[in-house]
Amino acid sequence: MSLPEIIRGKVYILGDNVDTDQIIPAQYLTYNPAIPEEYRQFGKYALIGVPGAQGGLPKGHIPFHDATDDFVSPYTILIGGKNFGCGSSREHAPIALNAAGIKAVIAEFYARIFFRNAVNGGYLIPFETPFRLCDKVCTGDMLRIELASSTVVNETTGEVFHLRPLGDVAPIIEAGGLFPYAEKTGMLSPKS
Amino acid sequence: MAGMTLTEKILAKHAQRDRVAPGENIWVDVDVLMTHDVCGPGTIGVFHKQFGKNAKVWDRDKVVIIPDHYIFTADAMANRNVDVLRAFVKEQNLPHFYDVGTDRYKGVCHIALAEEGHTRPGEVLLGTDSHTCNAGAFGEFATGIGNTDAGFVMGTGKLWLKTPPTMRFVFHGELPPWLMAKDMILSVIGDIGCDGATYKAMEFDGPGVYSLNMEERMTLCNMVIEAGGKNGVIAPDQVTLDYVNARNKLGKKYEVVKGDPDATFEFEKVYDLAKLKPVIAKPHSPDNKAFVDELVGMRLDRAYIGSCTGGKITDFRAAAKILNGNTVKIDTFIVPATTEIAKNLKTETLDGKTLEQVFLNAGAKIGEASCAACLGGPADTFGRLNSAIRCISTTNRNFPGRMGNKEAEVFLASPLTVAASALNGFITDPREYFA
Numbered sequence: 001m002s003l004p005e006i007i008r009g010k011v012y013i014l015g016d017n018v019d020t021d022q023i024i025p026a027q028y029l030t031y032n033p034a035i036p037e038e039y040r041q042f043g044k045y046a047l048i049g050v051p052g053a054q055g056g057l058p059k060g061h062i063p064f065h066d067a068t069d070d071f072v073s074p075y076t077i078l079i080g081g082k083n084f085g086c087g088s089s090r091e092h093a094p095i096a097l098n099a100a101g102i103k104a105v106i107a108e109f110y111a112r113i114f115f116r117n118a119v120n121g122g123y124l125i126p127f128e129t130p131f132r133l134c135d136k137v138c139t140g141d142m143l144r145i146e147l148a149s150s151t152v153v154n155e156t157t158g159e160v161f162h163l164r165p166l167g168d169v170a171p172i173i174e175a176g177g178l179f180p181y182a183e184k185t186g187m188l189s190p191k192s
Numbered sequence: 193m194a195g196m197t198l199t200e201k202i203l204a205k206h207a208q209r210d211r212v213a214p215g216e217n218i219w220v221d222v223d224v225l226m227t228h229d230v231c232g233p234g235t236i237g238v239f240h241k242q243f244g245k246n247a248k249v250w251d252r253d254k255v256v257i258i259p260d261h262y263i264f265t266a267d268a269m270a271n272r273n274v275d276v277l278r279a280f281v282k283e284q285n286l287p288h289f290y291d292v293g294t295d296r297y298k299g300v301c302h303i304a305l306a307e308e309g310h311t312r313p314g315e316v317l318l319g320t321d322s323h324t325c326n327a328g329a330f331g332e333f334a335t336g337i338g339n340t341d342a343g344f345v346m347g348t349g350k351l352w353l354k355t356p357p358t359m360r361f362v363f364h365g366e367l368p369p370w371l372m373a374k375d376m377i378l379s380v381i382g383d384i385g386c387d388g389a390t391y392k393a394m395e396f397d398g399p400g401v402y403s404l405n406m407e408e409r410m411t412l413c414n415m416v417i418e419a420g421g422k423n424g425v426i427a428p429d430q431v432t433l434d435y436v437n438a439r440n441k442l443g444k445k446y447e448v449v450k451g452d453p454d455a456t457f458e459f460e461k462v463y464d465l466a467k468l469k470p471v472i473a474k475p476h477s478p479d480n481k482a483f484v485d486e487l488v489g490m491r492l493d494r495a496y497i498g499s500c501t502g503g504k505i506t507d508f509r510a511a512a513k514i515l516n517g518n519t520v521k522i523d524t525f526i527v528p529a530t531t532e533i534a535k536n537l538k539t540e541t542l543d544g545k546t547l548e549q550v551f552l553n554a555g556a557k558i559g560e561a562s563c564a565a566c567l568g569g570p571a572d573t574f575g576r577l578n579s580a581i582r583c584i585s586t587t588n589r590n591f592p593g594r595m596g597n598k599e600a601e602v603f604l605a606s607p608l609t610v611a612a613s614a615l616n617g618f619i620t621d622p623r624e625y626f627a
């Protein structure tokens with residue numbers, strides 16, 4: 001997998017401290033992500049634990065899925081406030097977002113394990129902003145993330161925002177995750 | 193050159209380096225990898241996919257598999273996941289497996305690791321569970337990882353880690369009888385916030401820490417993740433060594449590591465235990481701190497005493513002191529973390545009654561050793577909050593929906609506070625029972 005130059009799609013907005021129990025509640029962890037049909041199920045339950053008023057800000061009470069597809073959400077980009085993905089180490093959290101079609105998350109900062117899992121599993125790109133982007137964009141706006149310049153353009157309003165550079169994890173993200181990165185750097189011998 | 197903290201020294205040693213500095217990314221050798229029924233199947237999937245169907249784990253003796261999350265449930269998928277673990281253990285011929293339905297079954301992984309001698313000073317322990325930081329109580333580096341990372345470790349015995357800076361929390365004085373380690377850690381989390389230690393190590397120090405037994409030290413380290421911490425750690429002393437040596441059935445050698453006296457801490461906070469009062473975390477975050485005396489009288493529907501952070505024998509001794517001879521006013525659930533603790537409930541006595549009798553006489557219900565309702569789980573899980581009720585609990589998280597229903601309210605507190613509150617049906621200051 002190589003990195004896309006542009007990630008474009010509708011955005012879904014959440015607030016601060018979106019924990020892994022909200023992203024994928026414990027009762028759905030019995031699916032085994034190693035089995036493709038079960039992996040797909042995680043998309044259906046992604047964000048089902050978010051309390052209604054906090055889903056789809058600023059209005060709230062906007063469902064993450066629409067009537068056309070139970071598994072894949074119409075949204076491509078997720079924006080949260082601070083400490084996104086706090087709580088458990090369940091890799092099912094970035095998996096659920098990936099299965100629901102989320103390609104990138106933008107937050108002020110992440111809880112450590114969620115960030116690692118997202119990067120090492122190559123499920124989505126976790127971008128950070130030095131300011132609260134979740135207060136400046138509305139659920140449903142059309143966004144375009146341009147990776148080369150670390151900018152995000154709100155096509156709905158015309159505003160442009162800057163993202164933090166990806167930093168030390170950039171090589172892992174570019175490689176597509178921990179395994180391809182380890183192969184690239186000689187830590188692992190490439191699979192035949 | 194400034195010295196290194198305990199965390200830095202352990203990581204440097206495992207990266208075969210003389211020194212590491214905070215922020216440096218290093219590849220470390222792993223001493224123990226733990227996984228359980230929720231993350232094990234995914235980890236095994238990653239391992240097979242990446243290393244091949246016939247691949248072998250890097251070291252059979254270093255992989256520990258502990259089913260504990262969804263155990264006493266009729267949920268077919270949950271039971272299927274334990275079967276996935278069984279098949280893998282058989283395929284790899286793994287010696288450290290604590291299977292459900294056998295004499296070896298243990299219960300909650302973090303306490304099982306300690307009781308079965310898998311936690312040792314100076315080592316690196318990684319587990320597919322965020323509360324793996326629990327084992328830092330033994331003076332080792334321990335942290336939670338995901339399936340991809342764990343699959344990588346299974347095949348290579350290594351993982352890249354970013355060296356965290358260390359924050360130090362020093363406790364002076366000694367705990368009065370109405371306070372427990374849970375009050376200490378809920379204070380810290382409330383003070384620094386649920387992201388106050390993100391990416392950082394939290395080291396606990398001072399006479400107030402070294403007067404605690406190992407179970408209470410585990411309670412401190414267990415909850416550093418609730419402040420975003422990467423690992424919690426307490427330098428080993430004689431109490432640590434006595435516990436570890438008594439449990440070291442496997443006869444593993446280990447090397448005690450201590451921080452340098454001139455190590456640099458990024459942050460330091462000093463507490464005086466003589467000034468601390470019982471602490472509680474209000475819904476829906478463990479950092480939503482209040483003192484119990486500010487909330488006295490708030491009506492409750494349920495009390496829950498269990499989990500890795502609140503279901504050890506020390507927790508039950510504390511609860512029993514208050515429940516002994518009294519009757520609870522609300523549904524009260526007792527869930528021992530491990531089968532060893534469950535056995536101790538039947539043998540340890542208070543005023544001539546076993547702890548089990550004390551609880552049953554008080555009207556509490558006792559469940560089987562496992563994670564149970566700490567993380568909600570399938571609908572038939574013992575103690576699960578299936579409706580929007582208000583619960584006081586000794587567990588470690590009160591996020592929306594964590595114990596079941598997402599409209600339910602969970603208050604986190606020490607076993608003393610939970611037991612006192614169970615007797616009244618409203619939040620109660622345990623100091624009332626120590627007059």
Ligand code: SF4
Nearest residue numbers: 300499500563566567
């Ligand atoms: S008891 Fe609770 S916190 Fe501990 S491992 Fe089980 S689910 Fe996690």
